[in-house]
Amino acid sequence: MTIRYAMVIDTRTCIGCGDCVVACKTENKTPVGLNRDWVVEATRGKWPNVRTEFRSERCNHCSNATCVTLCPTGASHYWRDTNIVLVEANKCTGCKACIAACPYDARLIMHPDGYIDKCTFCHHRVERGDDPACVSSCPTQCMHFGILDDAGSKVSQLLKTRNYKALMTETGNEPNVYYLT
Amino acid sequence: MDRREFIKVSGVTAAAATVPSIFLSGCSTQPNPGEGEVTATPTVCDICFWKCAGHVYVEDSVPWKIIGNDEDLHSNGRLCTRGTGGLGAYQDKDRLKMPLVRTVGPNGQQIFREASWDEALDIIAKRMQKIADEHGADRVALLNHGAGASHFKNLLRGYGSATFSAPSYAQCRGPREVAFQLTYGEGVGSPDRTDMEHSRCIVLIGSHIGENLHNGQVQTLTRALENGVSLITVDPRFSVAASKSQHWLPIRPGTDVALLLAWMNVLISEGLYDKAYVEQYAMGFEQLAAHVRQFPPEWAYLQTGLEPELIRETAREMAKNAPATLVHPGRHTTWYGDDTQRERAIAILNTLLGSWGRPGGFYIQEKVKLPNYPLPDYPKPKSTFKVAHGDDYPFATQPVSNAVIDASIGDDAHYKGWLVYGTNLPMTIPGVRPKLRQAADSLDLIVVIDTMPAEVTGYADVILPECTYLERYDELRNAAEREPSLALRMPAFKPRHDSKPGWWIAKQLGERLGLQKYFPWNDYSEVLDWQLKQVGSSLDEMQQIGVKNFPRKTPKYFQAGEARRFNTPSGKIELYSQRLADRGFDPLPVYKRPPERPDNYYHLNYGRMPAHTFSRTTNNPLLFQLAPENTLWINSLVARQWKLKTGDSVRMQNQDGIVSKSIRVRVTERIGPDSVFMAHGFGHSAKQLRLTNGLGADDSALMTNVLIDPIMGATGMRGNFVTFVKNSEQEHA
Known part of the structure; x- marks a missing residue:
């Protein structure tokens, strides 16, 4: 893997509006009722001492993706020489091993055409130098996308200067979606 | 008790609902989006009143997506959740599909039957003519929301009516506009003239920006957050904005005026207000100072439940960052019946901070001087909307929808007919349902023009299906903003079913009423082209670019120390309002206790x-x-x-x-x-x-x-x- 793409999402400015969900839905023409990303609200504390965090979540395009490792047919694979995890519909038998393997519930149950669908980091846009649809539509501009190994990229700069977390790093999956806190 | 909530709030609502009908392997790989033949057509969103400009994308003749126009100040190329979902309005299977006319069914019950456009329009024109002949044309009111209403305003002006009533006035932002007009001689307007991207301190009072997705508001508040703005949110609920705030003031509901008075008390008693600004621009400071002396934070604590020290601390925070401190006037401001006074308190507080006309406070809007398409003079209507108000509401600058409805009930009611455009009255005006039934009994004609059926369509005599914003031309968007700018809405698709654009409907009615001289064109695009050519553009150009920005001709802020005359009787910012006093209202905002909460309520x-x-x-x-x-x-x-x-x-x-x-x-x-x-x-x-x-x-x-x-x-x-x-x-x- 020579290129690691990362998404860096600022929870300080995310308002949980769900535009990322609709933008993904229209860009990628996902079927009714199936979405590749979603928004989580996490509230802690007791009124009136409360904290709320919104997170736009999706596939973490892990550097060590268990879904790729465990896929029996090779349908789950890394796109080119990157960390972007794709499913090749032709090879997918719908066995759901990847659903069990994914710590993030980032695999859609089943595309009506009979394969497991998921976030692609909009690789068809990334290929053209565009941000994923969710990132480019976000009205708060809380989402950032770029190459992690490029020290000058916005995502690298943000991770260098801000506090951040990733989700369930203890699984060893090495997720590539980061949340600024 | 679990101290941590973990709720997926969106995006997974139906994750398990779709079960594949066929369990297949070896299906074909989908092509990537955008690999087909793609076209993009300019639009101006109509999903809310913010009117962001964007492009409608079609791939291989199938509607694909709507993306914001990068040149557009309202959206900066980023539509909100609803605008991004705008294609749903076009695709909705439940759209109104053809004209419907109320009739009596076989069992004697009233039903709607489908009708041709000719028949439906003839019925409306005949009844409008009858109302004009028997009572006068001023007896027909337009109840409306949205840009497309302009076509029906033109129709009714030509017909002889002057009652155009938008529930967005008396049910939403009216008190704010009136309060700011009384104080500064002009309103806040839309888009709101808040300069949040330059604010160092923002105060939100019950205004949950982020949950209301007024796009420019969300974007500029976010820029302020990135700049480290000090955000003070007053809300009984831990709103999204509260979750981003340095100070959240969980106020007792309905006691905001007490807090505002106490803040003024602190600013004045501690000498923290902008003395030079107040002295140069405002009148009535002495009366204000004497008034708010009675309301220290200790007094406000008993009303609001907010600690006196917190009230002092936040007042000092505002003063420290002034004049780049914005006390946001909010948008939905119709809360407790003393709303103009609460908004007056907000306006006055902003004067003490010197934020009106200053960077980080309120900027001065500018729009394009766009000539109207030349039309003959309209007849002078026999009455104005003030008829609906009687002696009430002396400071209303627009007709109050609930008063128009009241004035439509009974045989001797003033109004005899309604055109209802783009507003679902039963769910818009509180407690209105019984009155709507009575009005429906009294009125000779109710026409509902909309894209969707809703509760309001049930009251109509005739329902006219308008096509959605994605299928029509409307007037140019020419909003007063940071920079003057024009944006074009044009059809991206042919109208589905038998729906028609509003301009066509209004023109058809006009021709049937002998008012064709107010519609002297074949297609509304001719009007747009003429207007655009007056300002150095054209329809051709706008069909390519969608948005055209023009340079400002006037300053965006007050210049340092410049003399200014405000559009008020005194020519000053009126902290003390003699106009209110003359009509028997409090000239300075007075706190009124909100209704008591009954036990177990x-x-x-x-x-x-x-x-x-x-x-x-x-x-x-x-x-x-x-x-x-x-x-x-x-x-x-x-x-x-x-x-x-x-x-x-x-x-x-x-x-x-x-x-x-x-x-x-x-x-x-x-x-x-x-x-x-x-x-x-x-x-x-x-x-x-x-x-x-x-x-x-x-x-x-x-x-x-x-x-x-x-x-x-x-x-x-x-x-x-x-x-x-x-x-x-x-x-x-």
């Missing part, structure tokens, strides 16, 4: 959710997937008392015994134990809205205690209280 607090615009989008098939219903927020203490848990269904009963539809409970610490909260727009009863009908509850149905603002007629909606009726009890009852 809770304040009915309501608001927006980002996925929807009022009741207009809940059936949108894209947005429905994101947010199919509203929930009722209750605090865990309330949940324990009533033995309720998240996901339970309850009905609410208000102080007048009105029972709501079922709504699911959400137990959350984001609301205190004295209130409940729900998003507005759900609880539809129109069966034609097949997705949304029956889901969630409607807050407006519970608003039977309407607190009217005597200054300008706004309908305060926050004087209502609810208790719970569990669904099982309801069934036993």
Whole structure:
């Protein structure tokens, strides 16, 4: 893997509006009722001492993706020489091993055409130098996308200067979606 | 008790709902989006009033997506959740498809039957002519929301009426506009002239930006957050904005004026106000100082429940950052019936901070000087909308919708006919349903023009299906903004079914009423082209670029020390309002206690959710997937008392015994134990809205205690209280 793409999402400015969900839905023409990303609200504390965090979540395009490792047919694979995890519909038998393997519930149950669908980091846009649809539509501009190994990229700069977390790093999956806190 | 809530709020609503019909392997790989033949057509969004410009993308003749126009100041190339889901308005299977006419069915009951456009338009024109002949043309009112109403205003002006009533006035931002007009001689306008991207301190009072997705507001507040703005949020609920704030003031509902007076007290008593600004631009400071001397933070504490030291600290924070401190006037401001006075207090507080006309406060708007298409003079209407108000609401600058409805009830009522354009009155005006039934009995004609069926269509004599904004031309967007700018809405698709653009409908009616001289063109695009050519552009150019920005000709802010004359009787900013005093109102804002909460009742607090615009989008098939219903927020203490848990269904009963539809409970610490909260727009009863009908509850149905603002007629909606009726009890009852 020579290129690691990362998404860096600022929870300080995310308002949980769900535009990322609709933008993904229209860009990628996902079927009714199936979405590749979603928004989580996490509230802690007791009124009136409360904290709320919104997170736009999706596939973490892990550097060590268990879904790729465990896929029996090779349908789950890394796109080119990157960390972007794709499913090749032709090879997918719908066995759901990847659903069990994914710590993030980032695999859609089943595309009506009979394969497991998921976030692609909009690789068809990334290929053209565009941000994923969710990132480019976000009205708060809380989402950032770029190459992690490029020290000058916005995502690298943000991770260098801000506090951040990733989700369930203890699984060893090495997720590539980061949340600024 | 679990101290941590973990709720997926969106995007997974139906994750398990779709089961593949065929369990296949070896299916073909989908092509990547955008690999086909792609076209993009300019549009101006109509999903809300913010009117962002964008492009509608079509791939291989199939509608694909809507993306913001990078040149557009309203969106900066980024539409909000609803605008991104705008294709759903076009795709909605439940759209109005052809004209419908009320008739009597075989069993004697009233029904709608389908009609041709000719027949439907003939019926309307005949009845409008009859009203004009028998009573006068001024007896027909337009009740409207949205840009497309301009075509029907042209029609009614030519016909001889001057009552164009938008519920967005008396049900939303009217008090704010009146208060700022009284104080500064001009209103806040839309888009709101807040300069948040340059603010160092922002105060939000019950204004939950982020849940209301007014795009430019969200974007500029976010820029301010990135710049480290000091955000002070006053809200009984831990709103999204509260979650981003340095200071959250969980105020006792309805006591905002007490807090505002105490803040003024601190600014003046500690000498923190902008003395030079006040001295140069304002009048009435002495009276104000004497007035607010009575209201120190210790007094306000007893009203608001907010610690005196917190009130002082936040006042000092505002002063420290002034004049780049914005006390935001909010947008939906019709709360407790003293709303103009509360907004006056906000306007005055901004004067003390010197923020009006200053960077980080309120900028001066500028729009394009766009000539109107030349039309003959309109006839002078026999009466103005003031007829509907009688001696009430002396400071209303627009007709109050609820007063227009009142003036439509009875045989001797002033109004005899309505055109209802783009507004679902029963879910828009609180407590209006019984009156709508009475008005429907009295009126000779009700025409509803809309894209979707809704509760209001049930009152119509004739329903005309307009095509959506994605299928039509409308007037150019020429909003006063940071920079003058024009934006074009044009058809991206042919109208579906037998729907027609508003301009065509108005022209057809005009021709039938002998008013063709007000429609001297074949296609509305001719009007747009003529107007654009007056300002150095053309329809051709705008069809390519969608948005054209023009350089400012006037300064965006007051210049240092410049002399200014304000459009008020004194020519100054009027802290003390002689105009209010002359009409018997308080010349300075006075605190009035809100209605007492009865035992075991809770304040009915309501608001927006980002996925929807009022009741207009809940059936949108894209947005429905994101947010199919509203929930009722209750605090865990309330949940324990009533033995309720998240996901339970309850009905609410208000102080007048009105029972709501079922709504699911959400137990959350984001609301205190004295209130409940729900998003507005759900609880539809129109069966034609097949997705949304029956889901969630409607807050407006519970608003039977309407607190009217005597200054300008706004309908305060926050004087209502609810208790719970569990669904099982309801069934036993």
